[in-house]
Amino acid sequence: MQTVTEKLEGMDVWIYHGQIYIPNTYSAGAVGSRFLIELRDKKRIMGTRCPACNRVYVPARSICKDCFGQLDEWVEVSDRGTVLTYAVDHESKPIQPMATPIVYGIIQLDGADTGFVHMLGEVDPEQLRVGMKVQAVFKEERVGNILDIKYFKPLA
Amino acid sequence: MPNRVAIVGIGQTYHTGSRDDVSQPEMVAEAVRAALADAQLSIKDIEGVFFGNMETFEGIYLPDHGMAAEVGAFGKPGFKVNTGGTTGASVVTEGFYMVSSGLYDLALVIGFEKQDCGDTTAAISAAAVPTWAKGAATGAIGEFAKQALSYLETSGAKEEHAAMVRLKADRNACRNPHAHLKLGLKSVDEVLKSPYLVWPLRLMDFCPQSCGACALVLASEKRAEKIHKKPVWIADVEVVHQEPFRAGVFGDPTGKETYTQHVACERLYKRNGITNPRKDIDMAEIYEPSNWEEMNLYEHLHFCDKNEGWKLIEKGITEIEGEFPVNPSGGVIATNPIGATPIIRVAEAALQIRGDAGEHQIARDIKTAMATALGGPNWTVLFLLKRSL
Numbered sequence: 167m168q169t170v171t172e173k174l175e176g177m178d179v180w181i182y183h184g185q186i187y188i189p190n191t192y193s194a195g196a197v198g199s200r201f202l203i204e205l206r207d208k209k210r211i212m213g214t215r216c217p218a219c220n221r222v223y224v225p226a227r228s229i230c231k232d233c234f235g236q237l238d239e240w241v242e243v244s245d246r247g248t249v250l251t252y253a254v255d256h257e258s259k260p261i262q263p264m265a266t267p268i269v270y271g272i273i274q275l276d277g278a279d280t281g282f283v284h285m286l287g288e289v290d291p292e293q294l295r296v297g298m299k300v301q302a303v304f305k306e307e308r309v310g311n312i313l314d315i316k317y318f319k320p321l322a
Numbered sequence: 323m324p325n326r327v328a329i330v331g332i333g334q335t336y337h338t339g340s341r342d343d344v345s346q347p348e349m350v351a352e353a354v355r356a357a358l359a360d361a362q363l364s365i366k367d368i369e370g371v372f373f374g375n376m377e378t379f380e381g382i383y384l385p386d387h388g389m390a391a392e393v394g395a396f397g398k399p400g401f402k403v404n405t406g407g408t409t410g411a412s413v414v415t416e417g418f419y420m421v422s423s424g425l426y427d428l429a430l431v432i433g434f435e436k437q438d439c440g441d442t443t444a445a446i447s448a449a450a451v452p453t454w455a456k457g458a459a460t461g462a463i464g465e466f467a468k469q470a471l472s473y474l475e476t477s478g479a480k481e482e483h484a485a486m487v488r489l490k491a492d493r494n495a496c497r498n499p500h501a502h503l504k505l506g507l508k509s510v511d512e513v514l515k516s517p518y519l520v521w522p523l524r525l526m527d528f529c530p531q532s533c534g535a536c537a538l539v540l541a542s543e544k545r546a547e548k549i550h551k552k553p554v555w556i557a558d559v560e561v562v563h564q565e566p567f568r569a570g571v572f573g574d575p576t577g578k579e580t581y582t583q584h585v586a587c588e589r590l591y592k593r594n595g596i597t598n599p600r601k602d603i604d605m606a607e608i609y610e611p612s613n614w615e616e617m618n619l620y621e622h623l624h625f626c627d628k629n630e631g632w633k634l635i636e637k638g639i640t641e642i643e644g645e646f647p648v649n650p651s652g653g654v655i656a657t658n659p660i661g662a663t664p665i666i667r668v669a670e671a672a673l674q675i676r677g678d679a680g681e682h683q684i685a686r687d688i689k690t691a692m693a694t695a696l697g698g699p700n701w702t703v704l705f706l707l708k709r710s711l
Contacts, residue, residue, distance in 0.1 A: 179342050186381060192452040202453075221578065225454055231565055232580070250576065251475075253467040253520045261447055270464060279578050283455060296475045312454055 197228040200240075205315065206308040213278055215239045224278035225312075243277035245302040246321065250274055250281055252294060263313050267291070273300060273318055287317030324422035326711055328546035328553035329672045331361025331539030337502040337657045340438040341533040346380060347392035350434045353535035353662075354394050357430070361539040361549055365430075368539070370420055371395035373432035374413035375661040377404045378448065381440035394430060406449075407609070407697025408561075409433060410536070410664035415559050415703060417540045427542040433665035434535035442531060442660070462611060463528060467520035470614035474522050479617060479632035481522060485513035486635045487613035488526050488655065494642055495652025497682040500666075502532045502657040522614075527655070529611050534659035536666045554672040557690075558594055558706040562586040564698055582702040583622035583694075590704050591624070599624055599692070600639075600646040603706075605674055605684055606692040607667040610654050615696075620648070623694065642684055650674065650682045664695030668705055675709050 194202060197214065204210045213224035214237040221232070224243050229236065252271040255262075262268060269286040286300060300318035308314035333356025341349055350373070358365060371394055375385050382388070386395075386402040405412040410433030417431035443461030473479060489510065495501035505526075507513060516526035539549075546553040562582040587599075596602040608623065610616035617631035625646065626634050634640050640648035651670040654663055671691035673679040689710075695703040 181342060184381060186378075186383075194453045198453050251468040251472045253464045253471070255464060255520060259444075259447075261444075270468075272468065274576055279576060281576050296471065 195228065197226050197237075199310075201226045202310040202312070202314070205304075205312075206310040209245070209304045209308075210242050211245055211275060211302065211315075213241050213243050215241050221279045222277060223280050224275055224282050241277065243275045245275070247273040247275035247278070247282070247300060247318070249286070249294075249296060249298045249300055249318075251296055252286060254291060254294075269294065271300070271318065284312075284315060285317040286319070288319040293320065325424050326543040326546075327418050327421045327556045328541050328543070328550075329538050329556065329668070329707075330541040330546055330550040330553050331357040331359075331363065331537075332669045332672055333357030333360055333538075334500050334536040334662070334666060334669060335534045336500050337532045337534035337659055339502065339531065339533065341436060342438065346385065346434070346436050346439070347389035349436055349533065350389065350393045350432060350535045350537075353434070353537040354430065354432060357537035357539050361541075363428070363539060363549065365394045368394060368398065368428050368430045369426040370417075370429045371398050371400035371432070372403065372413050372416045372420070372429065373400070373434070374403045374405075374409035374665075375434055376406070376409055376442075376445070378445045379440050379442050379660060380436055393432060400429075404661075405697060406701065407611075407660065408664055408695040408701050408703045409661045409697070410666070411668070411693075411695030411703035411705070412561075412664075414538065414540075414556075414665055414668050414705065415561060417538070418556050418559055421540050421542050424542070427545045429540045430537060431540060431665065432535065432537045433659075433662035435659035435661040435663075436533045437531035437659065438533050463519050463523065466528065466612045466615060467523040469618065470523045470527070470612060471521075473614050473618050477617070477629045477632060479614075481514060482510050483617065483632035483635055484524075484527055484613040485510040487610075487616050488513045490635065490641055491613070491649060491653050491655050494650050494682055495656035497642075497680075498650075498652050498656075499680065500534075500657070501652040502534070503530050503652075504656070523612060527613050529654045529658035530656075532657050532659040534657070534662050536659075536662040536669050538665065538669060538672075552676045552678075552709075554675045555708045555711045556705060557708040557711060558590055560586045560590040560702075560704045562589075562702045564701055581622055582698075583619065586702040586704045587622075587624050590706060594706055600626075603646075603690050603692050604686070604688040605647045605650065605671070606694065607649055607651060607671040607674075608653070608692075608694045609664055609667055609696040610649065611658070611696070613655055616648070616653070616655075619694070619696075623692075642682065647684050650679065650684055652682075664693070664703065667693040667695060668707070671705070671707050675707055
C-alpha cells in the first residue's frame with residue numbers, strides 16, 4: 167500500500183468560514199399528534215400496542231417495527247417508570263431546552279416495552295442511579311410538545 | 323451464486339485533526355491515487371465510482387456536487403451513499419453488489435471525512451426526529467456515555483478495563499503510520515487521569531475527530547488475480563438496520579430490542595460455517611467509537627459470552643500478539659474520519675491478510691479476517707475477508 171502525502175508546514179492557504187441555517191417543519195402525523203394532544207389536555211402518556219408482537223410502544227406509533235403491522239390499539243401507560251441509563255451534560259448548546267447541567271435519561275414507563283428518551287430533574291447528581299424510579303412532572307402551560315413533560319423526578 | 327469479488331487496491335491518506343493544505347476533493351484524490359497505485363491501474367480502467375461521506379458533517383449539502391469530477395468519477399457511473407456511521411461500509415457493500423452482480427469488473431469505492439470543516443455533533447443532533455427528540459439529542463458522546471454507563475453497571479467491568487482498551491489501541495496506533503492519535507500512553511493511571519466528557523466516558527475513552535480518506539479497488543474474479551498478486555476476497559457481507567435514535571442507546575436497556583450485531587452475526591456465521599469466531603476467524607477490525615463499546619462489541623459479535631468482554635482485554639486475548647487480535651491498526655479511538663472509518667476497517671483487515679500491514683502486522687499468518695461497522699444507533703455491517711475462497 168502507498169501513502170502519497172506528507173503534511174505541508176507553513177503553507178499560506180485560504181479558508182472560508184460559514185454557517186448553515188435551514189428553516190424546516192416536521193409533521194407529527196395523526197398518531198403523533200394524538201399523543202401530543204393527550205399530553206397537553208389530559209396529562210396522559212399514551213402508547214400503541216402491537217397485538218401480534220405483544221409490545222407497547224411509547225411514544226405511540228402507527229407502525230410496528232418488528233412485524234410492520236398497522237397499529238390502532240391505544241393504551242395509556244403510567245407516568246411512572248424506571249431509569250434504564252442516563253448521561254449528564256454540562257456543555258451548553260443553543261439547541262438544549264433547559265440550562266445545563268442537563269440529565270438526559272432513558273426511562274421505561276410502567277406498561278411500556280420501549281425506552282423513552284427525556285430528561286431528569288429535581289435530582290441530586292449523587293442520587294442518580296440506573297434502576298431508580300421516577301415520575302413525570304408536567305408543565306403548567308402545555309402546548310402539545312414532548313417538552314410538555316418538564317422532566318422526570320425521583321419518586322420519594 | 324453471485325460472482326466473486328476481491329480487493330485489489332488499497333489506499334489511505336494519513337489521518338490527522340486538520341488538513342488546511344488540501345480541499346476536500348484534493349484530500350480524497352490522495353487516497354484514490356494510492357489505491358490505484360497499489361493496484362497498478364489508471365483511473366481509465368475503473369468502470370464505476372461509489373463514494374460515501376456523512377453529508378452535512380462538512381457543513382455542506384451534496385458534497386459530491388463539488389467533488390465528483392476531482393476524485394475520479396468524471397464521465398463514469400456511480401453515486402454517493404450516506405448511511406450514517408456505517409457509510410464507509412455501505413460503499414464497500416455497494417461496490418461488492420455491483421461487481422458481484424456482473425455489472426462491472428472494476429469498481430472504485432471511497433470513504434472520506436474532513437472534520438476540520440464542520441461541527442459533527444451539531445450535524446448528528448440535527449438527525450433527531452423533532453417530534454420526540456428536539457433538544458434531547460446529545461450527539462455521539464451522550465449516546466456512548468449512556469452505553470458506557472449501562473456496561474459499567476451490568477457487566478462487572480471497571481473503569482480500569484476501559485483504560486486497558488485505550489492502552490491497547492494506543493500501542494497499536496503508535497505502530498501504524500496512518501493513525502491519527504499516537505499518545506505514547508504507558509499506564510492505566512494516565513488514562514484514568516483524563517477528564518470526563520460525560521461520566522463515565524472520558525476524553526481518552528472516545529474517538530477523535532479526524533480528517534482523512536480511504537479507497538479500495540474491487541475486482542471481479544476474472545480480473546482480480548491478473549491485477550494483484552495478493553487479492554483479498556470478500557467472502558461475505560451482511561447488513562442489518564435498526565431504527566435510529568428511538569431505540570435509545572447503543573445497547574439494549576429494555577432487553578426487548580433487536581440487537582443488530584446478533585442478527586448480522588447469526589446470518590454471517592451460519593452461512594460461512596463459523597461456530598467459534600475466535601478459532602474460525604484469525605483477527606478482526608471492529609468499529610469501536612469508544613473503549614467501552616469495544617468491550618460491549620466483543621460480546622455482541624460473539625467473541626465471548628455476555629459480561630465477559632472486559633475479561634478478554636484483561637487476559638490480553640485481543641492484543642496484537644494475543645490469541646485473537648482486534649484492531650491492530652489502533653482502531654477508531656485512535657483514528658476517526660467518520661465516512662472513511664468503516665472502509666479503513668476493511669482496508670486494514672485486508673492488509674493483515676496480505677501481510678502488508680508493516681509495523682502493525684500480526685506475526686501469525688492471517689487467512690480469514692472480519693471487519694465491522696456500526697452506525698445509527700445500532701446499524702451493523704459485517705465483512706468476512708479471506709485469502710482464498
